[in-house]
Amino acid sequence: MDKLITVSPSPHIHSGQSVEKLMYGVVIALVPAFIVSLFFYGIGAIVVTGISIVSCILFEYLIQKFILKIEVRIADGSAMVTGLLLAFNLPSNLPWWIIIIGALVSIGIGKMTFGGLGNNPFNPALVGRVFLLISFPVQMTSYPVPSGMSTPYISSIEGFTGPTPLGILKEGLKQGTPVAELMQDLPSHLDLFVGNMGGSMGEIAGAALLLGMLYLLIRKIITWHIPVSIITTVFLFTGILYLINPVTNADPLFHILTGGLLLGAIFMATDYVTSPMTPPGMLIYGVGIGLITIIIRVYGAYPEGVSFAILIMNGFVPLLNRYIKPKRFGEEVKNG
Amino acid sequence: MLKTFTRGGVHPAENKLSVNQKIIDLGLPASVSIPISMHLGVPSKPMVEKGSEVEVGQLIAAGDGFVSANIHSPFSGKILKIDKYLDPSGYKRDSIFIDIEGDTWLPEIDRSSDIKKEFSYSAEEIIQKIKDAGIVGLGGATFPSHVKLSIPRGRKAEYLIINGVECEPYLTADHVLMLEKSEELLIGTSLLMRGLKVDKAVIGIENNKPDAIEKLQKIALNYKGISVQALKVKYPQGGEKQLIKSILNREVPSGGLPVDIGAVVFNVGTAFAVYEAIQKNKPLIERIVTVTGKKLKKPSNFRVRIGTPINMLIEAAGGLPDNTGKVINGGPMMGKALPDTNIPVVKGSSGILLIPAEESKRKAVEPCIRCSKCVSVCPLGLEPYLLMALSQKSLFDRLEAEHVMDCIECGSCSYICPSGRPLLDYIRLGKSEVGKIIRSRKK
Numbered sequence: 001m002d003k004l005i006t007v008s009p010s011p012h013i014h015s016g017q018s019v020e021k022l023m024y025g026v027v028i029a030l031v032p033a034f035i036v037s038l039f040f041y042g043i044g045a046i047v048v049t050g051i052s053i054v055s056c057i058l059f060e061y062l063i064q065k066f067i068l069k070i071e072v073r074i075a076d077g078s079a080m081v082t083g084l085l086l087a088f089n090l091p092s093n094l095p096w097w098i099i100i101i102g103a104l105v106s107i108g109i110g111k112m113t114f115g116g117l118g119n120n121p122f123n124p125a126l127v128g129r130v131f132l133l134i135s136f137p138v139q140m141t142s143y144p145v146p147s148g149m150s151t152p153y154i155s156s157i158e159g160f161t162g163p164t165p166l167g168i169l170k171e172g173l174k175q176g177t178p179v180a181e182l183m184q185d186l187p188s189h190l191d192l193f194v195g196n197m198g199g200s201m202g203e204i205a206g207a208a209l210l211l212g213m214l215y216l217l218i219r220k221i222i223t224w225h226i227p228v229s230i231i232t233t234v235f236l237f238t239g240i241l242y243l244i245n246p247v248t249n250a251d252p253l254f255h256i257l258t259g260g261l262l263l264g265a266i267f268m269a270t271d272y273v274t275s276p277m278t279p280p281g282m283l284i285y286g287v288g289i290g291l292i293t294i295i296i297r298v299y300g301a302y303p304e305g306v307s308f309a310i311l312i313m314n315g316f317v318p319l320l321n322r323y324i325k326p327k328r329f330g331e332e333v334k335n336g
Numbered sequence: 337m338l339k340t341f342t343r344g345g346v347h348p349a350e351n352k353l354s355v356n357q358k359i360i361d362l363g364l365p366a367s368v369s370i371p372i373s374m375h376l377g378v379p380s381k382p383m384v385e386k387g388s389e390v391e392v393g394q395l396i397a398a399g400d401g402f403v404s405a406n407i408h409s410p411f412s413g414k415i416l417k418i419d420k421y422l423d424p425s426g427y428k429r430d431s432i433f434i435d436i437e438g439d440t441w442l443p444e445i446d447r448s449s450d451i452k453k454e455f456s457y458s459a460e461e462i463i464q465k466i467k468d469a470g471i472v473g474l475g476g477a478t479f480p481s482h483v484k485l486s487i488p489r490g491r492k493a494e495y496l497i498i499n500g501v502e503c504e505p506y507l508t509a510d511h512v513l514m515l516e517k518s519e520e521l522l523i524g525t526s527l528l529m530r531g532l533k534v535d536k537a538v539i540g541i542e543n544n545k546p547d548a549i550e551k552l553q554k555i556a557l558n559y560k561g562i563s564v565q566a567l568k569v570k571y572p573q574g575g576e577k578q579l580i581k582s583i584l585n586r587e588v589p590s591g592g593l594p595v596d597i598g599a600v601v602f603n604v605g606t607a608f609a610v611y612e613a614i615q616k617n618k619p620l621i622e623r624i625v626t627v628t629g630k631k632l633k634k635p636s637n638f639r640v641r642i643g644t645p646i647n648m649l650i651e652a653a654g655g656l657p658d659n660t661g662k663v664i665n666g667g668p669m670m671g672k673a674l675p676d677t678n679i680p681v682v683k684g685s686s687g688i689l690l691i692p693a694e695e696s697k698r699k700a701v702e703p704c705i706r707c708s709k710c711v712s713v714c715p716l717g718l719e720p721y722l723l724m725a726l727s728q729k730s731l732f733d734r735l736e737a738e739h740v741m742d743c744i745e746c747g748s749c750s751y752i753c754p755s756g757r758p759l760l761d762y763i764r765l766g767k768s769e770v771g772k773i774i775r776s777r778k779k
Contacts, residue, residue, distance in 0.1 A: 004664045006355050006696040007426070009761055012746030013505070013668040013695070014346055017709070019753040074700070075563055118703040191434075223712070272707040277719060278694075303641055327576065328717040329343055330590040 019117075022272075025221045029212035030084055030267065036195045036205035037092065038287075040146035042181070044092035044153040045201050049084065051096050055103035056083030070116070078117050081128030082106055084126035086203020088263060089307070090132070091143045093153060093161065097134055102128040121210035122275045122314045123133040126307050133307070143198035164199045165192065165258045169250055170303035176248045183254075192257035203263040204254075213266040222270045225282035230265035231256060233290025241298065251299070261293065274314045281317075288313045303327045338543055340428050340568035341581040344715035348546060348571060348669065354508045354628050354635035359516055361639050362652055364439060368643035369409060369431040370396065371423040375472040376479045377403035381670040382432055388415045393442040393619055396432055399467070405480045405683075406470035407432075410621035410641035412440040420456040422679055424665040424672060426693070431680075434643070451519050455527060455614065462531040462614060469613030470620045470683075474605030475499055475574065476666055477509075478684040481606060485531045487595055494598030496529050496537040497583055498607055500552075501567065501574035503542060504667025507687040508626040510604050512637045514541070514548040517608050522552070522559050524611035529561060532600055537562045539604070542569045545565035571669060572746035576601045578715055590742050617746035623680055625649060630688030640681050646688050647677040661696030663691040669747045674753045699756035710759055716742045719748035719761040727766030732773055735766045741774070743767060 005068045037045040059077040064072045088104050090099065106128030114120040133140045142161040144151055163171070165186050169275040187197045238252040253327035255261065260268070269275060269289055276282050289309045296305025304326075359418070373379035380397035383558045389411040392397060397407040416433035423429050441447060467482035487493050498521075502510040514521060529537050539556070541549050543566050567573060567582050577588045579601060586597040594601055602610075605623060612618040621642055628635040633654025640649060646665075650656050656677065663686055664671040710720035718739055726735045740763060749759040 003466065005660065005673075005675070006693075007673040008667075008698065009663075009673075009764065010671055011751045011760065012662060012664055012671065012673065012689075012691060012747075013667045013751065014699060014756065015346065015348070015752050018699070018756075019705055019754050021756055022705075022707065061407060073702075078705075116703070118705050218756040272705045275719065276707075277706060277711050322413060326711060326714075326717045326719065327343070329581075329742065330587040330717065331717070 015208060019078070022221055023081050025219050026081050026267070027084060029215045029221070030088070031204070032208035033088065033202050033205045033263070034213045037201045038149075040148065040151075040195055040204065041092040041144055041201055042149045042151035044120070044144060044151060047096070047202055048090055048092050048094055048099060048154050049087040051099045052090070052103055053080055053083035054085035055100045055154065056080070056107050059104055059107040059171055060112065063108060064116070064209045068116075072193055073117065078110060079107060082111065082124045085202075085267060086128050088267075089129040089200050089260065091140065092151075092201040093142070093144045094139055098132060102132045105131045118273055120273055121317070122311055123268055123271050126268060126311050130307050140167060143200070145198055146196055146204070162198050165197050165254075166297065166303040170182065173248060179248070179250055189218045189253055189257065192254070195259070199258075200260060200263075203260040206262050209262040216266070216270075223279070224281070225279050226270045226286045227265040229283045229286025229288045230269060230293075231261070233287045234261060234294055237291060237294045240292075252272065255294065255297070259297070259304040260306040264289070264293075264310055268306070269310050269313070274317060275276065276317050276320045276324065277322070278324055278326045281320040281327070284315050284320060284324060285317065288316065338566055338568040339582050340570050341420050341573060341578040341683060341715060342423060343717050344713045344748060345356065345570040346365055346713050346751055347569065348505050348751065350569075351505045352508050352511070352544070353506065353510060353630070354626050354637055356776045357508070357512065357635065357637050358641050359624060360642065360652075362649065364411065364436055365644055365648055367416065367435050368645065369421040369433050369680055370407060370410070371421070371429055371431045371680065371682060372407060373406040373423070373429055373479060374684065375409065376477060377401075377405070379430065380404055380407050382418050384415045386415055386417050389413075390415060390422040390434065390458070391440045393445050398602045399470070399480070401552045403480060403483050404471050406468060406619070408470055408621050409434065410643050411436045411490045413437040418749075422676060424674060424682055424685065426672065426675055445618045447618075450506035451523070452615040453523055457531075457534050457614070459487050459529065459531050462527055465614050466531065466610055467563065468619070469609070471606060471609050471713065472620070472683050472686070473603055473682040474609060474623060474683065474686070476506055476670065476684050476686055476764075481602065481610070484600060484602070485528070487532070487600075491595045492725055493595055493599065493600050494532050494536065495580050495584060495600075496525065496532055496534050497579060497599055497601045498525050498537060498539040498603045499574055499576075499579055499601055500539050500541040500545070500548065500581060501576040502545070503569075503571045504669055504671070504687075506628045507626045508628075508687050509637055509686050511545050511548055511628045512606055513624050514545070514604055517723070518551050518555050519610050520611045521604055522555055522562060523615065524607035524609070525562055525633050526559060527614055528602055528607060529571050535561045539564045540567055540573075540579050540583050542567050542573060544569050544746070545592055546749065570716060572744065572748065575715065575744050575746060577744065587702050590739060620683060623681070623683065623685070626687035627653040628687060629657065629660070631659065632690055642683060643678055644731075644736070645678050646674070646685075649681070649688055650677060650690070657690060657692065659693045660690045660693040661693030664691065669751065698758075701757055702755035704755055704757060707750045707754060709754065713752045714746040715746060715748065716744060718743060720763060724757065724759045724762040725764060727762040727769075730769070732766065735769045736773070739772055742765050
């Protein structure tokens with residue numbers, strides 16, 4: 001041989017899988033929900049999403065370049081996904097400066113403080129969202145009434161904003177109104193499914209989110225374990241409550257289609273970095289999220305609990321990884 | 337649904353470029369070096385000296401102890417010297433140098449292509465003949481076959497499994513062997529069944545070789561107890577543990593042997609070598625080698641004598657392509673990259689794969705995003721990301737507790753990792769350290 005050849009250990013081929021492909025895959029899966037949001041909330045959806053993505057990427061760049069002085073990796077798409085998911089968790093009429101604060105908290109505190117991609121224990125977008133919810137409760141809970149493309153961005157004007165279906169339910173139950181009566185004022189299940197309701201801009205479109213899930217599953221970006229265990233737990237838990245007392249409890253389908261449940265189960269809880277590494281761990285994590293969500297919704301002060309439930313279960317992930325192991329090959333001798 | 341193993345696995349592009357190439361006999365080189373360590377176990381003891389004349393098939397190095405194997409001269413000529421030479425392990429090791437003169441075979445070797453079906457040997461005779469012929473596992477592990485056939489006391493073989501999976505991308509040596517030497521392969525299988533005293537044998541073949549499945553199924557009708565099982569294509573199905581799981585749905589216990597659950601596995605190449613050794617008196621002196629690569633002119637399957645330098649194989653397949661970046665002995669998933677092409681073919685060489693420069697370099701290493709893909713593809717149910725981290729931190733007690741020694745080094749984790757992390761590199765490092773600790777504990 002008269003020229004140098006590479007000598008390295010096997011394997012000598014690679015799947016071609018990359019962080020970028022996975023991240024942009026998530027972005028593609030979120031497109032249908034974004035379109036629905038645009039359809040119901042108009043220009044506000046674009047403004048909120050745009051500001052959120054741009055500021056998340058910008059903050060990541062600034063922190064990597066000037067504070068941590070490490071390699072800038074904004075092109076890997078993870079900051080874009082955080083920005084997109086943060087936007088999906090905000091009302092589409094949120095003032096621009098609040099969005100920027102949310103992005104700073106998401107990227108700065110939620111992600112970079114821990115060392116950046118791969119190291120953060122809590123879902124960055126949810127850290128930002130919950131920070132805003134606690135700091136700006138009024139702005140964060142006055143959702144625009146879906147009124148199509150003509151909905152203005154700043155629509156804090158009376159008549160243009162309203163609570164979410166879950167908010168109406170919580171308020172009504174507090175005053176002792178039976179669920180059946182409340183349901184007459186609430187959007188129909190079909191409206192809930194297509195997204196014709198008040199809520200955070202990305203959480204309303206149940207059908208579109210499920211389409212996104214299908215894409216993620218087909219491309220093997222996520223596995224079924226987390227979304228299915230969350231949704232099943234919520235269905236069973238609320239189903240039991242509904243069977244026990246249908247006067248004070250909404251039906252299970254209502255719970256699945258409202259609030260951030262589908263967005264949370266499909267896109268937030270499945271965040272690689274903050275979810276468990278083994279299938280049995282994922283199932284426990286999913287069941288935990290489902291239970292905590294409904295406990296907050298039914299017995300807590302907040303009408304909605306998905307964000308808190310995911311953040312709480314994020315905290316258990318290192319423990320799950322440590323003690324919940326995959327089924328090893330040859331662990332139990334089977335003679336089939 | 338086709339059978340396959342249940343846990344993990346990947347499906348790399350198959351790239352079986354040489355699939356339609358008939359087996360070609362390669363000519364003789366001028367001089368060769370035969371490494372005395374071509375098998376798992378103790379290196380053989382040279383039985384010849386400088387200046388000795390040898391004939392084809394003559395014993396030149398004898399197995400040293402039980403786990404070792406005889407080596408026979410693949411060529412006739414004069415022994416030049418016994419000296420260190422580069423072999424496919426990448427190290428210089430003792431080798432017997434032969435200056436080739438003519439092609440004189442030992443007279444007892446039957447070189448005709450007549451198929452000899454009948455045999456009346458006892459199990460012990462069969463095992464002895466296999467031992468004498470220096471047969472080792474030709475799938476790549478090169479474990480001496482007579483050791484595998486000697487079932488430990490207290491255990492009983494129930495099934496013989498013949499491995500025709502060839503799950504490595506690019507390689508086709510086993511495939512063409514199954515097509516061209518079908519009858520011989522089945523006779524070899526019958527011999528191994530007799531050696532093991534079992535009455536059931538299953539030949540496992542992945543579904544991407546429908547011609548081989550069909551042909552062997554037809555011929556197997558004439559052989560009692562032998563069946564052919566088509567399998568769904570999934571890497572690493574050619575791994576012993578995975579193949580047994582696919583066919584028998586039994587799991588070899590962690591740290592155990594296949595015979596613990598009643599199975600013994602041999603490669604199709606080994607079964608053919610057994611046929612030749614017993615029915616034709618021919619020791620293991622040649623094998624089928626695939627020479628392949630995307631830029632290679634004529635990807636081929638050659639029958640070559642052990643010891644032939646691989647550059648001769650590459651020349652016969654159209655020459656080394658200009659931009660070759662890597663030369664691999666074996667397949668792309670588990671093969672070894674060679675530092676040179678002037679290295680001899682050994683008993684375990686199933687293929688020579690030439691990878692172009694642009695595919696030779698690994699992608700840049702990025703942070704682990706904890707996507708858990710490595711966990712989901714691991715066929716042993718291990719957690720490669722964790723094993724790598726523990727290995728990096730030299731936490732060997734925990735590595736052992738996390739079953740690092742179960743790793744079969746199939747490379748599925750490194751293959752799938754979106755961040756291009758060198759998972760298997762670190763796992764190997766950890767395995768070697770943990771192995772040392774385990775051995776020192778036994779002392």
